[in-house]
Amino acid sequence: MASAAPVAEPQQWQPPAGPAILFEDVSIGFEGKPVLDRISFKLEQGDTRILLGPAGVGKSVLLKLANGLLKPDSGRITVFGEEVSAMREQELFRLRHHIGMVFQEGALFDSLTVRDNVGYQLMEEHVPDEEIDERVKEALRVVELEHTMEKVPSELSGGMRRRVAIARAVVSNPALVLYDSPTGGLDPITSTTIIELVVKQRDVFRRSSLMITHRLQDAFVMAMNRYNEKENRMELLPEGTVDDRTSFLMLNEGKLVFDGSTHDLVHSDDPFISRYIR
Ligand SMILES: Nc1ncnc2c1ncn2[C@@H]1O[C@H](COP(=O)(O)OP(=O)(O)OP(=O)(O)O)[C@@H](O)[C@H]1O
Secondary structure: OOOOOOOOOOOOOOOOOOOOEEEEEEEEEEOOEEEEEEEEEEEOOOOEEEEEOOOOOOHHHHHHHHOOOOOOOEEEEEEOOEEHHHOOHHHHHHHHHHEEEEOOOOOOOOOOOHHHHHOHHHHHOOOOHHHHHHHHHHHHHHOOOHHHOOOOHHHOOHHHHHHHHHHHHHOOOOOEEEEEOOOOOOOHHHHHHHHHHHHHHHHOOOOEEEEEOOOHHHHHHHHHEEEEOOOOEEEEOOOOOOOOOEEEEEEEOOEEEEEEOHHHHHOOOOHHHHHHHO
């Protein structure tokens, strides 16, 4: 990506020790139809977990459970040590300051400018205008779109809109980012520019993240690259190595059928998994 001024590492809230996300025996269904069945997994702080699985298997539902938008029928979900599955809306609101969410298709407000889309949460929190401008500019600089402040989403390309969605997710400097298919519907080249930003969030800002993707190639690009901050671009890790803080989860028919490293995923002899990754 084109070079931009290096961004100073912003101050980040220090979460308590322990996993960023912990699911323990979590189940949920809708209208009597089970969707997730006794799911347990952990996301350690600073790690990235990539969530794979066929369409309709419950990946978005899992993400919504993680930030309390949905409540499980049974089981426990803890985020930074707080039990989101038992929290009231008011408490969730406080915890969500530390969670950035990139929704499917970006989900920007069409009638608002880029500045107001990115600064929306800050406006809700009654942050003073000048500070919003500063923070929005900073978040847009990270995604190299600081020149688009006054545009509306319809004036941007699909890839640019997705970059705005990432800026919006990280404007409050969250310790955890949840990405729901950040490259969905984009062409392969634009997808790679988006994945580069996700890698930047992982390696430069050290955010924990959980990312859904339908594109296996994105998953492997994330595992095989690191962000070079000096050169402001992503680069391949030395041959034969992968990012050891990036690992995989795979859902199938309501169950977690894989929870492990890139190496174990690639070498799995489970017929469903090997078919999926081929
Ligand atoms: N709020 C809801 N009310 C009723 N059913 C729901 C609700 N949210 C999700 N579902 C159902 O749960 C199932 C899983 O949906 P989900 O969107 O999580 O799948 P997904 O794995 O993210 O799919 P995709 O890969 O296509 O995005 C689907 O059958 C969906 O219709």
